[in-house]
Amino acid sequence: MPHILLTGAGFTRNWGGWLAKELEGDLLGRLATHPKLRTLVQNSPTYENALEMARSSESGGAALSADQVNALEQAIKESFGAMNLALAQRKSLDLSPEYARTAAGFLTSFDAIFTLNQDLLLEFHYYAAGFSHRNFVGSYYPGLQPAVVPATTPGELFRHLNRRVGTIGPADPERQPIYKLHGSVDWQDGSGGLFVVGGGKESYIRGKSILSQYFDLFRESLSRPNTRLMIIGYGWGDDHVNRLIFDASKANHSLGIFHVHPEGRDAIHRGGSQPVVPYSVPTLSSLKCIGESRRLLTTTFGGDTLEYDKLMRFFS
Numbered sequence: 001m002p003h004i005l006l007t008g009a010g011f012t013r014n015w016g017g018w019l020a021k022e023l024e025g026d027l028l029g030r031l032a033t034h035p036k037l038r039t040l041v042q043n044s045p046t047y048e049n050a051l052e053m054a055r056s057s058e059s060g061g062a063a064l065s066a067d068q069v070n071a072l073e074q075a076i077k078e079s080f081g082a083m084n085l086a087l088a089q090r091k092s093l094d095l096s097p098e099y100a101r102t103a104a105g106f107l108t109s110f111d112a113i114f115t116l117n118q119d120l121l122l123e124f125h126y127y128a129a130g131f132s133h134r135n136f137v138g139s140y141y142p143g144l145q146p147a148v149v150p151a152t153t154p155g156e157l158f159r160h161l162n163r164r165v166g167t168i169g170p171a172d173p174e175r176q177p178i179y180k181l182h183g184s185v186d187w188q189d190g191s192g193g194l195f196v197v198g199g200g201k202e203s204y205i206r207g208k209s210i211l212s213q214y215f216d217l218f219r220e221s222l223s224r225p226n227t228r229l230m231i232i233g234y235g236w237g238d239d240h241v242n243r244l245i246f247d248a249s250k251a252n253h254s255l256g257i258f259h260v261h262p263e264g265r266d267a268i269h270r271g272g273s274q275p276v277v278p279y280s281v282p283t284l285s286s287l288k289c290i291g292e293s294r295r296l297l298t299t300t301f302g303g304d305t306l307e308y309d310k311l312m313r314f315f316s
Helices: 009-015 020-030 035-042 047-055 066-088 103-107 121-125 154-160 201-206 209-222 239-251 264-270 281-286 305-315
Strands: 003-007 112-115 138-140 163-165 175-180 183-189 192-195 228-232 256-260 289-293
Touching: 003 009, 003 209, 009 121, 020 035, 020 047, 020 066, 035 047, 035 066, 047 066, 066 121, 066 154, 066 183, 112 209, 121 154, 175 183, 175 209, 201 209, 201 239, 209 239, 228 305, 239 281, 256 264, 264 289, 289 305
Parallel strands: 003 112, 003 228, 112 175, 138 175, 163 183, 228 256, 256 289
Antiparallel strands: 183 192
16 A cells, blocks of 8 residues: 655644745845835735746736846745755754654655655755664655765755756665655756746646656556555645646545645645635545644644554554
8 A cells, every 4th residue: 555745835844944924024024125026025925926927027017127037036045045054953853752753754654755845854854764664775866966865964965965957767666765846946957946936837847857757756656556645734725736636536536635734634725825726626525535634743743642643544
């Protein structure tokens, strides 16, 4: 029975990372000396909507220059950089002093990890090895060079990690794969970075071979009989991701989904702070819910035995 994980921004929030609106607050400060950009972000539903409008020169009818668009993109990267610096300064991924309830041990229980997050939390602090209940000798990032993150301190990684996109080779059965579906702040290919933010994500992904292959692998994973998918901290705000999950659920009736979110399965209706796209709402009943946890991982791995046992039954 395959067990796979999909994470969103709410996952990293457990280790002090920012949700989208929290990052937006930092971004507004960085744009204080750019009144047109600050106003655009301030009056947009999300900073990604603002970036989409900036790129399409539709910011309230006033076109932005290429330099202004670049300034907005750079400010977003700087906000991510600040978050990554804070994540790098953490001592570990542990949320509990009890070894049997470590977050790292929990993550090792999955056959594969898919994430929409572009931060470096997992690169800094997670390596799928040393847990007796799985045979993984480590984790790796398929198609990246290096595919295995060097064994250096988080501070060294933050300063020097700059990975090149290569070709996805054969699967490594001894290592747990981690697929960053929207790229990462530290990825580079021949045309620049692979950091998927703003509008037009689906067309951008189709134009990047590695990201397109990642989504194909995610779709393939969801199609396997009796697959169990745990979704942690995803706000259902990306239509291309929603469609993939709903289509997989309709095609594979054995697919079961476990929701970890403060709103539980109801997060599908809300899509975070904005209503979910119309595609998702009518098909909610097609998703087979096999459980949910509405508590933060900091609680679940901080001594909450009742919730921890519920979460771990996902693997039974």
